[in-house]
Amino acid sequence: MNWAERISPAVNAVPPSGIRRFFDIAAEMKGVISLGVGEPDFITPWHIRESCVHGLHKGYTAYTSNYGLLELREEIARNILNNYSVSYDPRKEVLVTVGVSEALDLAVRSILSPGDEVLIPEPCYVSYKACVMLAGGKPVPVLTAMEHEFRVTVEQLEKLVTPRTKALLIGYPNNPTGAIMPEKELAEIAAFAERHDLIVISDEIYADLTYQGTHTCFAGLPGMRDRTILLNGFSKAYAMTGWRIGYALSNPEFIAAMNKIHQYTMLCAPITAQLGAIEALRHGKDKMEKMVAEYNCRRQLMLDGLRSIGVSCFEPKGAFYIFPSIKETGMTSLQFAEELLKAEKVAVVPGDAFGLSGEGFIRCSYASSISNLTEALERIGKFVRQRL
Numbered sequence: 001m002n003w004a005e006r007i008s009p010a011v012n013a014v015p016p017s018g019i020r021r022f023f024d025i026a027a028e029m030k031g032v033i034s035l036g037v038g039e040p041d042f043i044t045p046w047h048i049r050e051s052c053v054h055g056l057h058k059g060y061t062a063y064t065s066n067y068g069l070l071e072l073r074e075e076i077a078r079n080i081l082n083n084y085s086v087s088y089d090p091r092k093e094v095l096v097t098v099g100v101s102e103a104l105d106l107a108v109r110s111i112l113s114p115g116d117e118v119l120i121p122e123p124c125y126v127s128y129k130a131c132v133m134l135a136g137g138k139p140v141p142v143l144t145a146m147e148h149e150f151r152v153t154v155e156q157l158e159k160l161v162t163p164r165t166k167a168l169l170i171g172y173p174n175n176p177t178g179a180i181m182p183e184k185e186l187a188e189i190a191a192f193a194e195r196h197d198l199i200v201i202s203d204e205i206y207a208d209l210t211y212q213g214t215h216t217c218f219a220g221l222p223g224m225r226d227r228t229i230l231l232n233g234f235s236k237a238y239a240m241t242g243w244r245i246g247y248a249l250s251n252p253e254f255i256a257a258m259n260k261i262h263q264y265t266m267l268c269a270p271i272t273a274q275l276g277a278i279e280a281l282r283h284g285k286d287k288m289e290k291m292v293a294e295y296n297c298r299r300q301l302m303l304d305g306l307r308s309i310g311v312s313c314f315e316p317k318g319a320f321y322i323f324p325s326i327k328e329t330g331m332t333s334l335q336f337a338e339e340l341l342k343a344e345k346v347a348v349v350p351g352d353a354f355g356l357s358g359e360g361f362i363r364c365s366y367a368s369s370i371s372n373l374t375e376a377l378e379r380i381g382k383f384v385r386q387r388l
């Protein structure tokens, strides 16, 4: 029996993740320094872990409302109101999900009909294109360039919008480039969305990891609150990747539609993670800011280190990635990443894993200790100097 033939064409059409493959190779080798993973190297702050354990001791082990614990939804709404002055009703405009990953899947599945197009600036997080395809939609890449600080322009979007365009999917601060968008340019994109009556899915999972300027919440731009499905979560800022907890905020209709899928497929996010998330929002700011300050030091170390090696490098303004150009070596991103791993045992992700415009770059995560980063820079330096 050829079981592979039984797999749905929609699933077959999605290419495997270019990131995972590298982890698998690196995991088999000894002495590898990995700058591949997009995951904090910190353990979740103790008081968050403690509150979860305390909750378990008290017997909080049951399902919650499909929407999530009301207490958590209230904290989420309060947090967004305090940070960005955007107001959401915790009873019908907040949905607690199993990470931003689930929220993203629910967002696209609840709005797309087969063949609907979604504009996606890239390089971008690997799941965007895959989720849109799995929802029956058509991802339309909008290529950005280092020369323009990986920012998307309305001129570019205007060229690619069609009557089938249903949504725009953006993620700033950006994975993999670390780019952010100034408020003025986001406001132009908001006007574009309004002009073409588009829904905007805004993945702001790295919002708290903004090192220069302040983060602009897309839903806070004039007229954008109800048109936007705002996604955020706890994985990155609170070092809670394994807890699997995130959320979506939007108008009551979109949230109810997303919840319709969520209630049948997931039922609710884990109660343990919800308890931890409440504690994170109530008392986690100081510890979170300490981690962000540490990432900022590492960002500077990587930027200075890579530039002194002689590769051109855009200064990342957010998230915990740096995206240097390796074009000067004449190698493709994949060749560079594979040979660097074999020769110097440093794992990075080839830029083309994040879309066509990522070719010629590699993604290095600086969510790793200063000593690891210093050693990695030395090895990358040796590797590059031999090839320039």
Ligand code: PLP
Pocket (backbone or CB within 6 Å): 038, 098, 099, 100, 101, 102, 125, 171, 175, 203, 205, 233, 234, 235, 241, 244, 245, 246
């Ligand atoms: N969005 C972006 C831009 C990411 O980089 C990631 C994880 O790397 C996710 C979403 C997934 O986050 P979560 O752990 O909340 O599912």
